[in-house]
Amino acid sequence: MRYSDQSYNIRIELDTENCELSPTEIARLEDALDPLRDPVKNFPVADLYVTIQFKPPSHDYRVKVVLRLPKRSLATGDVDEEMYGAYRRCVRKLVQRVEAYKERLSYAEDASKHQQGTRHDIVAERPLDGPALDRAVADGNYPEFRRLTFPLEEPLRKRIGRWIQRYPNIEAQLGNRFDLADMVEEVFLNAFERYDSRPRAVPFGDWLEGLIDPSVRLLSKDTEEELTNISFARTAYEAIEEERPE
Secondary structure, eight states: OEEEEOSSSSEEEEEEESOOOOHHHHHHHHHTTHHHHHHHTTSSOOEEEEEEEEETTTTEEEEEEEEEETTEEEEEEEEESSHHHHHHHHHHHHHHHHHHHHHHHHTHHHHHHHHHTOOOSSOTTSOOOHHHHHHHHHTTOHHHHHHHTGGGHHHHHHHHHHHHTTOHHHHTTBTTTBOHHHHHHHHHHHHHHTGGGSOTTSOHHHHHHHTHHHHHHHHTTOOOGGGGGSOHHHHHHHHHHHHSOO
């Protein structure tokens, strides 16, 4: 099933696999985009590509969304037994990604100073501010969450780079369907979404590392069936438990 709508400021392309959506369900998906319309209203182009797959063995819905903006495509995904729940989480994550992208555009010069090493206000050795992270999540403030977790960005980027080397099929897509920055952002987005349910006894960095596998696999639309049988949170926690010393 394919569906296209250009009646809003976001042009929508919808593709489904193993499921058919009624006009009422499609209208519900369009209504769920309302939080995204204002953040993208000043972009000359905002094309949204939505893929909804139903996996019969696990009875899960896998939702993948890609928002194409000038010079940048933002992608995310989610899995749930209920299609609309996965879709709404994707929209929320896209809103956060757009806001973060706009902030990066506004502060491009400042970001350049970080890359050149001329700014040292945030360093990797600095401990994370737990109470501030709690407040950022409670306020739904993803840009602040990303600022607070900046010390972990480069270590996470390197860890993802090593992780990708074990999966040639995903590595082959790098630079084509997505880039390393997309993978890093997807992990942080899922950390933001699942922050309240994270196991507090597990160090934040270890928990974040445990989110790499499910986040990147879903972003790349890996077809391994076992991925549809487990939730993000459980996968992340088990990955951490397997790597912790006995």
